[in-house]
Amino acid sequence: MKTAFLCVAAGVAALLALPFLLSQGLLNAAVQMLIAALFATAYNLLCGQGGMLSFGHAAYFGVGAFATVHAMNAVGGAGLLPTPLLPVVGAVFGLLLGSIAGWFATQRTGTYFAMITLAIAELVHSLAPHLKGLFGGEAGVSSMRMPAWGFDFGSTTQVYYLTLGWALLCVALLYLYTRTPMGRLTFGLRENSHRLRFLGYDVHGLGTAVFAISAMFSGVAGGLQVMSNESANYVVFDPSLSAAVILNSYIGGVKMFLGPAFGAAIMTFFGYAVSDLTQSWLLYQGILFVLVMMFMPTGLAGLPGMVRRLVQRFxxxxxxxxxxxxxxxxxxxxxxxxxxxxxxxxxxxxxxxxxxxxxxxxxxxxxxxxxxxxxxxxxxxxxxxxxxxxxxxxxxxxxxxxxxxxxxxxxxxxxxxxxxxxxxxxxxx
The missing domain is CATH 1.20.85 (Photosynthetic Reaction Center, subunit M; domain 1)
Structure with missing residues (x-):
């Protein structure tokens, strides 16, 4: 436990020091890595801990993004919703849509659950281009970060620290959730939902709550994406984003709490660094995913633990x-x-x-x-x-x-x- 705490403290210290070590271009990549890590951690609450494989989590990321950009235009980053608190809007709308979609999706399990989540995401994705008043059509919706709390949020460094603060807060809340009785029941959903039902628990209600919480934090990630880009386009509902968070989570390791965050950060940086060098970077990502599934079921984050167990053994x-x-x-x-x-x-x-x-x-x-x-x-x-x-x-x-x-x-x-x-x-x- 002490070793894990020291590793986390060292990681947080390194993240705090990044603006002093990286160029503005790499710092912008670090912002995208933090957003992807938060999105993957939120998704892992549903998939890795709850055992519910969703194929449409981009819907809640996108809803959070558009809710945040409309809030930016409506309140101007002032009043009760200053600029640093705007991702709360993404969380609220992600929670609302996640509660509705989760109620329907969790009526079924396994493949049927996955297909329902895919259908809901495809429904939102197909409607978005036609609802131009909400989603802005092909041009999307633009806004600007306004000054608040003594910061103008005009530099990449300030955006990075804003994103880092929200990412650390949300990841900490998700971890604390796993330590609660409801968090323990979430693991029970993955291991044996029939046993939970036999013991008298409302499995459908629990699944809906887990789905809604995961969607809420996904909405926060979408809001942070808008805060970084100052715009939102219906491309955020694209199925490729749902596929990316699944790949990133499994490459990192869904059985470890920070595994998906690690995988998302690594693959985001991989895409940022390699996409300019070769057109085949998506092929490499697919090959890596296949190899991880075949030979490293615990993901890349499980490699240090595997080596430690071998050292203890031999x-x-x-x-x-x-x-x-x-x-x-x-x-x-x-x-x-x-x-x-x-x-x-x-x-x-x-x-x-x-x-x-x-x-x-x-x-x-x-x-x-x-x-x-x-x-x-x-x-x-x-x-x-x-x-x-x-x-x-x-x-x-x-x-x-x-x-x-x-x-x-x-x-x-x-x-x-x-x-x-x-x-x-x-x-x-």
Whole structure:
């Protein structure tokens, strides 16, 4: 517990110091990471803790966004709703829509629940372009952050601290919720809702409440998005946003409280940093999701815990070679895969085919600041060699893990010194 508290305190201190360490462009990316982390944490209350997989959580994010932007235009960031408190409007409208939608959706469970949430989100998404008075059509609705509490909120640094304050407050409230009796019952929904019903609990009412609370905090995230961008467009209802929060949550790890926040922050930064370098960044995100689901069911946030358990089980000196082999395999396989994908993408692009037609030759492809000839065997040997090395390291890592488990089994089966003495004495007698 003390270690977890120190890690959280160190993380908060690092977040507070970011404006002094990053440029304005990277600080704006940090704002988007905080918003995505809050959205994923709110979604995880429903999916990871409540066991209810929603395919349409962008609806509540979007409603919170539009409610906040209309409040910004209506009150001007003054009076009872100064600019720092405007995300409360997003929370209220997210709660209202979440209560209504949750009442219908939680009538069913499993696949039927997921389909109902998808249908509700698609309904809102299809209506938004036609309700121009509410959603502004293709142009959307714009506003401006107004001064309040001695701040003008004109700089990215002030917007960052405003977003950070709301994100920390909401994440803390969500964590405190998990420590309440209702939070414990939420875990019961995931584990065995039939048992809760047998014990006399109103399962439908509990599911509706969990859905509404998750939607409320999603509305706060939508409000913060508007505070950052000073505008809202019906694109926030797009199904891709609902898909993104699901991917981010599972990549981070839905069984850990901060896992989805970690996954959302990592993938948001990944998209910000890599989208300018390659058009295939969504492909890499999908590949990462598949690999996490296949080999790391606890998500990326579960890796430190996995290593800690291995150290407790086998010892530090025995585990470090296994970790080194695994990291080497991941790096080599990743480098080989990226090289191959980028090379194939360039070779099969329309521009490259046009260059072949114009020159009747296979021109060189620029990759990693170097020209590679697609007709040369060396060009294709590089990714093949990287993939082969990665596969070999992965095989060695599996062998190392199997050897450690076999040695542990032998040690467990071998009698202790006292047991051996007892066996000898019994034999002599």
């Amino acid at each position: 010892g530090f000196a025995q585990v470090m070679p296994l970790v080194a082999l695994s990291c080497g395999a991941a790096l080599s396989l990743g480098a080989g895969g990226v090289f191959l994908v980028e090379l194939l993408r360039r070779v099969f692009s329309q521009d490259y085919r046009a260059a072949i037609v114009a020159g009747n030759d296979w021109p060189a492809v620029t990759l990693l600041s170097r020209d590679w000839l697609p007709g040369s065997p060396i060009t294709w040997l590089v990714p093949v060699a990287l993939l082969a090395v990665g596969a070999a390291l992965a095989w060695l890592a599996r062998r190392r893990r199997a050897a450690l488990e076999a040695a542990e089994a032998v040690d467990a089966a071998a009698p202790t010194a006292l047991e051996a003495d007892a066996i000898v004495k019994e034999g002599l007698a």
